[in-house]
Amino acid sequence: DQQVKQNSPSLSVQEGRISILNCDYTNSMFDYFLWYKKYPAEGPTFLISISSIKDKNEDGRFTVFLNKSAKHLSLHIVPSQPGDSAVYFCAAIDGGTSYGKLTFGQGTILTVHP
Amino acid sequence: EPEVTQTPSHQVTQMGQEVILRCVPISNHLYFYWYRQILGQKVEFLVSFYNNEISEKSEIFDDQFSVERPDGSNFTLKIRSTKLEDSAMYFCAMAQSNIQYFGAGTRLSVL
Numbered sequence: 001d002q003q004v005k006q007n008s009p010s011l012s013v014q015e016g017r018i019s020i021l022n023c024d025y026t027n028s029m030f031d032y033f034l035w036y037k038k039y040p041a042e043g044p045t046f047l048i049s050i051s052s053i054k055d056k057n058e059d060g061r062f063t064v065f066l067n068k069s070a071k072h073l074s075l076h077i078v079p080s081q082p083g084d085s086a087v088y089f090c091a092a093i094d095g096g097t098s099y100g101k102l103t104f105g106q107g108t109i110l111t112v113h114p
Numbered sequence: 115e116p117e118v119t120q121t122p123s124h125q126v127t128q129m130g131q132e133v134i135l136r137c138v139p140i141s142n143h144l145y146f147y148w149y150r151q152i153l154g155q156k157v158e159f160l161v162s163f164y165n166n167e168i169s170e171k172s173e174i175f176d177d178q179f180s181v182e183r184p185d186g187s188n189f190t191l192k193i194r195s196t197k198l199e200d201s202a203m204y205f206c207a208m209a210q211s212n213i214q215y216f217g218a219g220t221r222l223s224v225l
């Protein structure tokens with residue numbers, strides 16, 4: 001059951017450049033999307049989210065874009081910093097339930113080189 | 115951001131033994147969740163808990179699993195008879211609006 005997919009297992013970027021992480025979903029009932037960052041031996045840390053009524057949300061260096069017709073979202077990190085190196089997970093919530101479960105993608109390992 | 119504390123950080127147990135994983139929310143929340151991540155796999159939903167009742171559970175959450183909030187603060191996940199395939203990281207989370215905040219996890223190793 002691959003309702004949320006992150007097709008790139010890893011991404012390598014130079015410090016100061018843009019990192020673009022991608023996520024695709026298949027369930028049209030998803031109406032809220034989140035990005036989490038995870039370091040080894042820690043739990044997922046919330047980064048940024050977006051509701052399906054928007055197509056963009058920005059928070060500092062992080063911007064999430066949502067293309068509902070393509071069922072695609074992306075996370076842009078500008079400028080990338082070595083401390084951003086972590087696993088990034090895309091997650092989605094089914095709008096049919098209040099405080100519903102998160103459905104996660106497989107994650108993308110981001111490495112930012114100094 | 116709400117703080118979530120999980121204990122123990124690492125639990126080693128023999129197959130067939132019972133384990134209890136604990137989660138302590140620092141602030142007062144009503145919605146709790148358990149997820150797990152088997153090594154190399156994605157984070158999977160196990161169960162959600164609202165107002166002292168299970169609100170949703172996954173296929174993984176079978177009869178060997180149970181959750182409770184025994185004293186109004188701790189939120190526990192019990193695995194009655196552990197199997198080798200239960201070895202995973204178990205994460206507790208709680209919700210504020212639509213955002214879930216996670217604890218650092220408990221690594222369960224079943225031998």
